Amino acid sequence: MKHRLLFPFAVLIFLFFADSAHSQRARDLGIETGILTPGEFNAITDVAGVKVGHQTIIEGDGIRTGVTAILPHDGNIFQERVPAAVYVGNGFGKALGFTQVRELGEIETPIGLTNTLSIHTVANGISDYVLNQPGNENVRSVNPVVGETNDGWLNEIRARNVTIDDVYAAIGNAKTGTVEEGNVGAGTGTRALGFKGGIGTASRVLPSGRGGYTVGVLVQSNFGGILTINGAPVGEELKNHYMANEIPYDLASIAPPEPSRRSDGYSYDTDGSIMIIVATDAPITSRNLERLAKRAFLGVVRVGGFASNGSGDYVIAFSTHKEVRIHQDDEAVYSINKLKNSEMTPLFLAAVEATEEAILNSLFQAKTMTGWNGHTQEALPVDKVMEILERYNLD
Numbered sequence: 001m002k003h004r005l006l007f008p009f010a011v012l013i014f015l016f017f018a019d020s021a022h023s024q025r026a027r028d029l030g031i032e033t034g035i036l037t038p039g040e041f042n043a044i045t046d047v048a049g050v051k052v053g054h055q056t057i058i059e060g061d062g063i064r065t066g067v068t069a070i071l072p073h074d075g076n077i078f079q080e081r082v083p084a085a086v087y088v089g090n091g092f093g094k095a096l097g098f099t100q101v102r103e104l105g106e107i108e109t110p111i112g113l114t115n116t117l118s119i120h121t122v123a124n125g126i127s128d129y130v131l132n133q134p135g136n137e138n139v140r141s142v143n144p145v146v147g148e149t150n151d152g153w154l155n156e157i158r159a160r161n162v163t164i165d166d167v168y169a170a171i172g173n174a175k176t177g178t179v180e181e182g183n184v185g186a187g188t189g190t191r192a193l194g195f196k197g198g199i200g201t202a203s204r205v206l207p208s209g210r211g212g213y214t215v216g217v218l219v220q221s222n223f224g225g226i227l228t229i230n231g232a233p234v235g236e237e238l239k240n241h242y243m244a245n246e247i248p249y250d251l252a253s254i255a256p257p258e259p260s261r262r263s264d265g266y267s268y269d270t271d272g273s274i275m276i277i278v279a280t281d282a283p284i285t286s287r288n289l290e291r292l293a294k295r296a297f298l299g300v301v302r303v304g305g306f307a308s309n310g311s312g313d314y315v316i317a318f319s320t321h322k323e324v325r326i327h328q329d330d331e332a333v334y335s336i337n338k339l340k341n342s343e344m345t346p347l348f349l350a351a352v353e354a355t356e357e358a359i360l361n362s363l364f365q366a367k368t369m370t371g372w373n374g375h376t377q378e379a380l381p382v383d384k385v386m387e388i389l390e391r392y393n394l395d
Contacts (some may be wrong), residue, residue: 001073008308013051019102021113023239024334025042025365026229028254029382033360034356035353036205037098037309038063038205038354039203039214041177043203043216044201045175045179047214047215047320049320050071050073050176050277051074051322052068052218053282054068054069054167054173055068055166055170057188061372061374063371064147064151064372065160065162065250066110066170066179066184066189067122067185067186068113068114068199068283069113069126069171069174069186070128071110071111074238078133078136079136081326082107082318082324082325083284083287083318084104084105084106084107084318085105085290086098086315086317087294087314087318088314089300089313089314090308091170093313095146095147095148095386096119096146097123097328099145100313101145103370105289106286108143109129109145110171112126112146112148113143113186114186115150115152115189116150116151116152118161122134122144122162125163125167126142126171129207139390149220149223149272149312149315151188153371154369156372157372178315179199181362181366182196182199184198187199187362188369189389190220192223192272192274193221193225193303194238194241195199195222195377195380196378197221197223198220198363199220199362200219200357200359200361200362200363201217201218202217202354202355202358203215204350206347209377213282214280214347215253215280215351217277217322217358218276219275219358220273220274221275222274223311224311225242225308227240228302228304229389232392234239235304238381241304253297271308272308273313274300277315277316278292278296278318278319279318280292281320282319282321282386283339284321285336288341289319290317290346291348292317293315293317295351297353298314299356299358300313301353305359317351321338335340363379
């Protein structure tokens, strides 16, 4: 990952030591969600061939944003497309390229994530990248797939600081293995469930008797709700959740409720968005990928999200299995072997569990950030969370 930083020296020193005390992931702290086993990196990159790259943009006092790129495989994605599907939990968002994915059931570019007002720049950057790849000299139409969340509380979003060079950097930084989480890339300035959010990832590998397939998830978390961890009402215990100042309330009262407000005077933000990317190596095509995407959204519910009116909640799912890829060649007919419907259930569970843990990782890995207009978003208070989980015997 590369950072584009323009900070006074003293602030850089502070950031260095903050990074040195990097938060632990949820599972490192003994928080195990679900029953299935994670892959080697517990990341979307456990799906062989998938790469993730970030470009983090932190400039001055107000720019806190970035780009995250997800590459389904190493090759020319336009010429060797992957089957894909999208699912919309709540459509208050500016997703690009989704109608063609729904129509054709395939993705032909890297997937980009960024902030709301930079989505078109990222689309242009991805299109430029594809058009300039060897073998694409005669390409005259590109469908870049880009998702966003609004980081405008910590980031001076109207400045639209993301450039096409940043898109190229995110794609160029993409790698397999460990994925950086928290305040990086498209998650640099995001918030979730009352705390600092960001990028998070996790995976699940099915038992060999169930095919041994892997499901990996990456999230850009920026949504509200009532934080729940392994069933424990963490948000309620911390008194940091939607309608916190209105609960409990008297049904007989005729007084208008007071909106929940933070100590700095701002309302608790239930609006926002979450982008969820689901990858699998199971041989499934767009129809069952859409079914898989729907189940991933259940992972949002398990951590306390409920898809508020102003939340853009989207899932993009794709398969990397070579037998279901769509090659741009002269063959008019091609045959595939794909998984039966009856074999999908374990994959559904894997998607739910991996999404849940990816969101938790985005919270546990994020750090307190101060940004635009002096706004500060506190990180999840991990010590207090662990005390709550111990009290509920749910760690």
